[in-house]
Amino acid sequence: MPRASSTRTFLAFCPLLFGASLTLFAPPAAWAQDGSLNQTPAATESQPPRSADGSRWGLGIAAGVKQQPYTGAGTKTQGIPLIYYENNYVRVLGAGAELKLPKVELGADASLSFALRAKYGLGGYEPGDAPILEGMQERKVSVWLGAGVTWHNEIADVSAEWLGDASGKSKGQQFRLGVQRNFRAGSFTLTPRIGANWLDRKYVDYYYGVRTEESRAGRPAYLGASTVNTEIGLRVDYAIDRRQSVFVDVSATQLGKQIKSSPLVDRSSQTSLSLGYLYRF
16 A cells, blocks of 8 residues: 555544543543553464555453552552554554654664554542542643654663643653563563653652642642653563453553652552553454
8 A cells, every 4th residue: 555545544534533532531630651451462473464555453441450659549549441453654553643753774684663542541640539638629641742762672672652732731841761671482472671751840749749829737848850750660461362462561660760759659669560452253
């Protein structure tokens, strides 16, 4: 299929697909920024054939458990359906979508891939989520737009991503650097990763700050500043057959200093676990 025709197809279907992701397939704010639910399912040696334009569909379900940083919030657990669509030019999975840009080949074993991205989530709470949040105004989840680049090489995949709050809730920005590598053993694929996520002042202040009118005894006013969260994680994919696969993902995030210093927060790190099933058509 000519690229122009595929681009028009993407533009026609993107509002439908991504709109569905935002409503029916969006992870809860509690763990919407968990990258495991936005990663392309691991490739297997024998998969259903792609169509002429390289497209592939999938449907599944996922569940996640994540510790919350807010005092008294505990953990949140939720199950969600998953929709997956990918071709040579676009990818939609869960609460994320991306438009693939031309790849740059750097040699036999290296290349650079670029993409324009949209994601839903990355923060938010309601006053009833924890006692410490009573009397606070709701902090809403956002739609984030940005771009990413990944350097594929024989050692690992090195990625960088910038996102800005397109919905204007926090008006914040974030920048992530990450490294991961796939190790395959039969039907299993293990993908360890490390990453660092810079959050700007507006993001930290919106989700972890305390406004003057929200302050009270034990919850003084707090003005957030930019900070860096660091993460380690491991994802394990298992191919049941050429169409079905399951995954489990565990991660631990060390919260940045400006988040740990917030009067709303009582922990220095948080862990998460997610698992899911996907059927490819």
